[in-house]
Amino acid sequence: MKREITIIGAGISGLTTAYFLVKAGVPVRVLEKQSRVGGLLGTQQTPHGLVETAANGLINTARLEALCADIGVTLLSLQPQSRSRYFWRDHPRRWPLTVGESVRMTAGLVRHLGHWRPVAGETLDGWGTRLLGAAAVQHALTPAMGGIYASDADQLSASLIFNRKGLGLEPANPNGNAKPAKPARRGTVSPKGGMQELMDGLSNYLRQQGVSIELNRGAQLERDAPTVICTSAAHAAELLSNHAPEVSQALRQVELLPIVTATCFYEHSPRQPQGFGCLFPRHGEIRALGVLFNDCLFEGRSALRSENWILGGASDREVVHLSDAELETTLRRNHALLVGAEEPLLSYHVTRWPQALPHYTLALERVLTTLPPLPKHLALVGNYLGQIGLAKIIERAYRVASQIADA
Ligand SMILES: Cc1cc2nc3c(=O)[nH]c(=O)nc-3n(C[C@H](O)[C@H](O)[C@H](O)COP(=O)(O)OP(=O)(O)OC[C@H]3O[C@@H](n4cnc5c(N)ncnc54)[C@H](O)[C@@H]3O)c2cc1C
Structure with a gap:
C-alpha cells in the first residue's frame, strides 16, 4: 500500500493532482482553507445569466476530455458567433496593424525563420521588437499577452511565455517523447454550468473514491508527511518557511498582480460587436485589459448581452481599490466607448482579486531557473511554475502525480 499524500489547496491544481493520484492508486487527502472548493475559479447563477469569478473557459486537451468524461462533466465548445476576435486601435478591429506594419512583421518573421525562440533574460518587448517590429508589439503582442498575463511587454519574460522547455521548467513527461493525443474538439471549452461545475465534479468524484476533502482547514506542513502544495506562490512560500527555507525565500519574490473582473448585462443592440472579445492596449482611452462577449462564447450563458470586463494588472494596480460607484462609472464608460453610444446597464457583478495572478x-524567470531542490517528500503544482493557463496546470498536475505514483 502506498503512503497517503496530503494535497494542500482545492483549486484546479489541488483537485486535478488528487484526481491523477487516485487514478494511479495512490491514497490522498485534500485540505482547503476556504469553505468551498475552486480557489480562483467560481461560478454564480444570477437572474440575468451566468457569472464567472476568474476563468471563463480553458484550452481543450485529450487529458481534459478524458477527465471530464470520467467524472461526468459535459464540455461545451465555442459557438460559431464567437469566431471574430478584436484588438482595439481607435475602434475594435479584426487586425490591428496597417499594411506597412504587417509587411514589416512578416519580413521579420521570415528573416528569423528557425531562430525565433527568445533567449534567457529577454523581455517580451525586446524579443517582439527584434522579430516583429515596434508597431506589432504595441498594437498586437502587448494587448494579446496583457490579456493573459495582465502585464506589459517590457515587464514580461519572453522565455517564460514562449520557451519554457528551453528553460527546463517542465516536469518530465511520463510518456517520454510520445506526442500528446489530440482532443476530439479543438479550441476553448467550458463545462455547461460554468467552471464551478468542473470543480464540483472533481470534488464529488474524489469523495466517491473515499478521499477526504477537509474544508475550512488552513493547513501547515507536517514533518516528513508526503505533500503536494497546490496554492499560490505566496501561500507556498509561507508553508515552506520552516521546511525548505531557501525555496520559501525564493517564492516570496514572486509578485502577485491585482485583477478585477466585472460581468455586465445589457439589452442586445446592433452596435455591439459580436465575437470572442476585444483586447486593449495599455494606457489607452479604455481602462481594461480585455472584454469577453460571454453570450457569444458558450450556449446558455445569458439571453442578454453579457460582457466580462477584466481590469487591473501591472499597469493599473489601483483598480482593486476603486469604490463600487467609481467602478460602475468606469464600466459604463468602457462600454460606451466600445459600442459608440451609452446603453442602459441592467446589472453587473464584480469580483476583486488583490492577489490574482503571478x-x-x-525576476520570476530567475526565481524558477535557480529554484533550489525541494525535500523529496514535497512537490509543487500551481500557476507560478511556468504555466498560468488551466490546461497547462492540469498537465503539470498529471506529470507530478505520475512521478509520485512511480516513485
Ligand atoms: C480574472 C482571471 C481570469 C482568468 N482566466 C483564465 C482563462 O480564461 N483560462 C485559463 O486557462 N486560465 C485563466 N485564469 C488563470 C487560472 O484561473 C488560474 O491560474 C488557476 O485557477 C489557478 O488555480 P490554482 O489551483 O493553482 O490556484 P488557486 O485557485 O488560487 O487555488 C489555491 C487554493 O489553495 C488554498 N490554500 C492556500 N493556502 C492554503 C493552506 N495553507 N491550507 C489550505 N488551503 C490553502 C486557497 O484557499 C485556494 O483555494 C484566470 C485567472 C484570473 C484571476
Whole structure:
C-alpha cells in the first residue's frame, strides 16, 4: 500500500493532482482553507445569466476530455458567433496593424525563420521588437499577452511565455517523447454550468473514491508527511518557511498582480460587436485589459448581452481599490466607448482579486531557473511554475502525480 499524500489547496491544481493520484492508486487527502472548493475559479447563477469569478473557459486537451468524461462533466465548445476576435486601435478591429506594419512583421518573421525562440533574460518587448517590429508589439503582442498575463511587454519574460522547455521548467513527461493525443474538439471549452461545475465534479468524484476533502482547514506542513502544495506562490512560500527555507525565500519574490473582473448585462443592440472579445492596449482611452462577449462564447450563458470586463494588472494596480460607484462609472464608460453610444446597464457583478495572478517577469524567470531542490517528500503544482493557463496546470498536475505514483 502506498503512503497517503496530503494535497494542500482545492483549486484546479489541488483537485486535478488528487484526481491523477487516485487514478494511479495512490491514497490522498485534500485540505482547503476556504469553505468551498475552486480557489480562483467560481461560478454564480444570477437572474440575468451566468457569472464567472476568474476563468471563463480553458484550452481543450485529450487529458481534459478524458477527465471530464470520467467524472461526468459535459464540455461545451465555442459557438460559431464567437469566431471574430478584436484588438482595439481607435475602434475594435479584426487586425490591428496597417499594411506597412504587417509587411514589416512578416519580413521579420521570415528573416528569423528557425531562430525565433527568445533567449534567457529577454523581455517580451525586446524579443517582439527584434522579430516583429515596434508597431506589432504595441498594437498586437502587448494587448494579446496583457490579456493573459495582465502585464506589459517590457515587464514580461519572453522565455517564460514562449520557451519554457528551453528553460527546463517542465516536469518530465511520463510518456517520454510520445506526442500528446489530440482532443476530439479543438479550441476553448467550458463545462455547461460554468467552471464551478468542473470543480464540483472533481470534488464529488474524489469523495466517491473515499478521499477526504477537509474544508475550512488552513493547513501547515507536517514533518516528513508526503505533500503536494497546490496554492499560490505566496501561500507556498509561507508553508515552506520552516521546511525548505531557501525555496520559501525564493517564492516570496514572486509578485502577485491585482485583477478585477466585472460581468455586465445589457439589452442586445446592433452596435455591439459580436465575437470572442476585444483586447486593449495599455494606457489607452479604455481602462481594461480585455472584454469577453460571454453570450457569444458558450450556449446558455445569458439571453442578454453579457460582457466580462477584466481590469487591473501591472499597469493599473489601483483598480482593486476603486469604490463600487467609481467602478460602475468606469464600466459604463468602457462600454460606451466600445459600442459608440451609452446603453442602459441592467446589472453587473464584480469580483476583486488583490492577489490574482503571478507576474511573469524576468525576476520570476530567475526565481524558477535557480529554484533550489525541494525535500523529496514535497512537490509543487500551481500557476507560478511556468504555466498560468488551466490546461497547462492540469498537465503539470498529471506529470507530478505520475512521478509520485512511480516513485
Ligand atoms: C480574472 C482571471 C481570469 C482568468 N482566466 C483564465 C482563462 O480564461 N483560462 C485559463 O486557462 N486560465 C485563466 N485564469 C488563470 C487560472 O484561473 C488560474 O491560474 C488557476 O485557477 C489557478 O488555480 P490554482 O489551483 O493553482 O490556484 P488557486 O485557485 O488560487 O487555488 C489555491 C487554493 O489553495 C488554498 N490554500 C492556500 N493556502 C492554503 C493552506 N495553507 N491550507 C489550505 N488551503 C490553502 C486557497 O484557499 C485556494 O483555494 C484566470 C485567472 C484570473 C484571476
